[in-house]
Amino acid sequence: MSEHAVVAEGVGKVFNAGSSDQVEALKGIDLTIGAGEFVSLIGPSGCGKSTLLRLVGDLVQPSAGRLEVNGKTPHRARLDRDYAMVFQKATLLEWRTVGKNVQLPLEIMGVDKAERERRSREFLDLVQLAEFSDHYPWQLSGGMQQRVAIARGLVFDPALLLMDEPFGALDEMTRERMQMELMDIWRRTGKTVVFVTHSIPEAVFLSTRVVVMSPRPGRITDVIDIDLTQPRTFDTRESTPYYEKMTEVREALRAAGVGVE
Amino acid sequence: MSLRDDPDVLEAFDADVPGEPQVDVSRLRERLREVAPAIVLFFAALALWELTVIAFGIQEFLLPRPTVIVGTLVDNWTEISKAAFATFEEAVGGFVVGAAAGALVALATARWTGFRTGVLPIAIALNSAPIIALAPIMNQWFGLTNPVSKMAVVAIIVFFPVMINTARGLTEVDPAELELLDSYAASPSEIMRNVRIPSSLPFVFAALKVGTVLSVIGAIVAEYFGGPRDVLGVYITQQASLLHIAEAWAAIVVATVLGVAMYTIVLVAERLIMPWHASFRDQRV
Ligand SMILES: Nc1ncnc2c1ncn2[C@@H]1O[C@H](COP(=O)(O)OP(=O)(O)O)[C@@H](O)[C@H]1O
Numbered sequence: 388m389s390e391h392a393v394v395a396e397g398v399g400k401v402f403n404a405g406s407s408d409q410v411e412a413l414k415g416i417d418l419t420i421g422a423g424e425f426v427s428l429i430g431p432s433g434c435g436k437s438t439l440l441r442l443v444g445d446l447v448q449p450s451a452g453r454l455e456v457n458g459k460t461p462h463r464a465r466l467d468r469d470y471a472m473v474f475q476k477a478t479l480l481e482w483r484t485v486g487k488n489v490q491l492p493l494e495i496m497g498v499d500k501a502e503r504e505r506r507s508r509e510f511l512d513l514v515q516l517a518e519f520s521d522h523y524p525w526q527l528s529g530g531m532q533q534r535v536a537i538a539r540g541l542v543f544d545p546a547l548l549l550m551d552e553p554f555g556a557l558d559e560m561t562r563e564r565m566q567m568e569l570m571d572i573w574r575r576t577g578k579t580v581v582f583v584t585h586s587i588p589e590a591v592f593l594s595t596r597v598v599v600m601s602p603r604p605g606r607i608t609d610v611i612d613i614d615l616t617q618p619r620t621f622d623t624r625e626s627t628p629y630y631e632k633m634t635e636v637r638e639a640l641r642a643a644g645v646g647v648e
Numbered sequence: 649m650s651l652r653d654d655p656d657v658l659e660a661f662d663a664d665v666p667g668e669p670q671v672d673v674s675r676l677r678e679r680l681r682e683v684a685p686a687i688v689l690f691f692a693a694l695a696l697w698e699l700t701v702i703a704f705g706i707q708e709f710l711l712p713r714p715t716v717i718v719g720t721l722v723d724n725w726t727e728i729s730k731a732a733f734a735t736f737e738e739a740v741g742g743f744v745v746g747a748a749a750g751a752l753v754a755l756a757t758a759r760w761t762g763f764r765t766g767v768l769p770i771a772i773a774l775n776s777a778p779i780i781a782l783a784p785i786m787n788q789w790f791g792l793t794n795p796v797s798k799m800a801v802v803a804i805i806v807f808f809p810v811m812i813n814t815a816r817g818l819t820e821v822d823p824a825e826l827e828l829l830d831s832y833a834a835s836p837s838e839i840m841r842n843v844r845i846p847s848s849l850p851f852v853f854a855a856l857k858v859g860t861v862l863s864v865i866g867a868i869v870a871e872y873f874g875g876p877r878d879v880l881g882v883y884i885t886q887q888a889s890l891l892h893i894a895e896a897w898a899a900i901v902v903a904t905v906l907g908v909a910m911y912t913i914v915l916v917a918e919r920l921i922m923p924w925h926a927s928f929r930d931q932r933v
């Protein structure tokens with residue numbers, strides 16, 4: 388595996404090119420993400436964060452530039468199941484039980500039944516939902532559904548996690564606990580995480596680097612190293628360096644012409 | 649942290665509270681309360697019918713009383729039940745063939761876009777054609793007394809709504825679910841099996857329910873155009889022409905029961921096949 392998880396060079400994306408509703412979603416994106424990094428993309432709605440994640444995941448094709456994922460084309464990386472995408476909406480299949488939802492990627496990848504069941508138990512346990520395996524998604528709250536989606540993302544052990552505002556719909560308490568769980572998983576597994584968020588505290592708390600973006604056209608205006616000590620704990624949130632980094636990100640967003648929060 | 653401390657989990661447990669220990673008794677009572685008005689209304693209407701006929705001295709060959717119809721049904725049970733069985737066979741046979749063909753063609757439309765854009769508009773146009781008018785032609789093709797002539801009419805009637813609805817269900821899929829499957833590099837047949845077919849089921853069952861009613865109507869009306877002696881449609885026309893009105897009514901009652909029976913079978917199948925569906929949630933699986 389290459390030491391770079393993601394490389395983007397001059398990447399641009401224009402939707403509906405040539406028609407009256409043409410949108411330049413991204414322009415001149417240069418970004419290199421090392422294996423094992425935790426990188427957050429932050430910026431206001433419409434600045435192309437989701438589009439950038441989809442480009443990396445080969446769910447959308449670039450209009451310009453070059454992308455590399457784990458040293459391969461994004462297409463090759465998708466075929467190799469190198470990444471898992473976690474969307475803002477849990478997107479659980481309502482006709483499958485929680486356990487069967489977690490097993491979905493394993494089924495598609497041809498993993499045998501015993502192994503599927505073992506792994507779905509393991510990862511439901513990880514998100515503390517083991518006893519809900521036989522429930523249907525509608526019987527779970529929004530926060531629980533999102534944790535199932537995270538278990539489904541982790542269950543096939545992808546090297547790269549692409550997370551699009553995964554905690555956006557959660558209440559503050561659940562959100563902070565999920566952040567801790569994700570930190571823990573990231574530290575133990577050494578996965579690379581690309582994490583989209585609207586929230587400055589969330590970006591600073593989780594990341595090794597924060598990528599600041601601005602809209603029309605979507606571009607990267609700043610990249611801020613978050614060199615707070617690892618592991619991040621409850622105390623991190625009350626430390627002075629944490630507040631200083633939040634101020635730095637907030638100012639970078641303001642400098643980009645974006646009034647946030 | 650234990651599960652019980654988790655606010656989300658507590659919320660889910662709370663949601664379960666309405667159905668606690670005495671679940672079954674209270675649920676049964678609730679069901680009874682739901683159907684009670686319909687039962688009361690049904691018998692009230694029958695009583696009103698009975699009394700109106702007596703009060704105004706309406707003659708039996710115009711409108712027989714419900715009790716007379718029931719008596720006639722009992723007296724002619726052998727003949728009517730035999731006819732009902734034959735008609736039921738036609739309706740069910742046609743229904744199964746039409747529904748299966750409709751679902752298969754719909755699968756093909758979901759798989760090949762060109763096929764869909766060509767076939768769907770034609771199907772929608774034909775769906776509004778009075779297909780029952782084909783009955784005399786089917787009688788010519790398959791023979792007046794051959795049950796296949798009636799099954800063919802029923803099959804064509806059921807085919808169109810099932811095909812159109814299934815095709816819609818297979819294509820009107822949550823784009824987020826398709827994107828999820830794409831992210832796993834799932835093949836088209838895996839997407840079909842895991843997303844398209846399950847999402848189409850509510851549409852399919854809606855069409856099947858309409859189809860059950862249409863198939864009993866289709867079979868009986870097709871029989872009005874002629875058929876073997878021992879089917880409901882022929883029995884009804886013959887008895888009516890002999891002014892044996894109570895016999896005709898008795899057969900109509902049985903035909904209604906056939907329609908309700910088929911509908912109920914589909915309803916039960918629906919609950920077994922998609923217990924997860926939103927329409928059953930108030931009853932808790
Ligand atoms: N499939 C699409 N077709 C057309 N326009 C799109 C599409 N996806 C995104 N866009 C547009 O691209 C811009 C960036 O969108 P998005 O990546 O969703 O931003 P963000 O996730 O930062 O809110 C927006 O103006 C959006 O309307």
Ligand SMILES: [Mg+2]
Pocket residue numbers: 436437438551
């Ligand atoms: Mg977005």
